[in-house]
Amino acid sequence: MRSVDYRNVLISLCIVHLFALSEGRPIRKRAVSEVQLMHDLGELKQVQERRQWLQRRLQGAHAGLTWGGAGEAGQARRRERPEELPDLSNMTPEEIQLALNLLEKLLKSKPS
Numbered sequence: 001m002r003s004v005d006y007r008n009v010l011i012s013l014c015i016v017h018l019f020a021l022s023e024g025r026p027i028r029k030r031a032v033s034e035v036q037l038m039h040d041l042g043e044l045k046q047v048q049e050r051r052q053w054l055q056r057r058l059q060g061a062h063a064g065l066t067w068g069g070a071g072e073a074g075q076a077r078r079r080e081r082p083e084e085l086p087d088l089s090n091m092t093p094e095e096i097q098l099a100l101n102l103l104e105k106l107l108k109s110k111p112s
Contacts, residue, residue: 050096055088057103 030038091099 047093047096050093050100051088051091054091054096054099054103058088058099 088096
């Protein structure tokens with residue numbers, strides 16, 4: 001009976017020692033593909049956050065009245081409502097950055 005108790009204590013101490021040595025690091029080294037997958041997932045999340053932010057910014061932006069071509073001479077086009085704006089989920093990161101730069105230019109050039 002005593003040997004079982006000592007065995008349990010020894011196993012518990014070994015487990016605690018193993019956790020103390022690992023310091024929260026994974027026990028095995030990650031494969032390159034696993035690291036690449038984690039990196040790609042992080043980039044995907046960042047791009048999705050940018051898209052959502054840009055969508056919110058564009059919904060809040062007020063488009064000025066634009067004038068039509070020859071068929072609509074003298075008549076203003078109807079303004080798009082925020083819920084009618086196109087979905088931005090299929091934009092590439094470069095397109096998002098271009099749209100952000102354009103939006104920043106428009107916001108800076110707006111007279112206060």
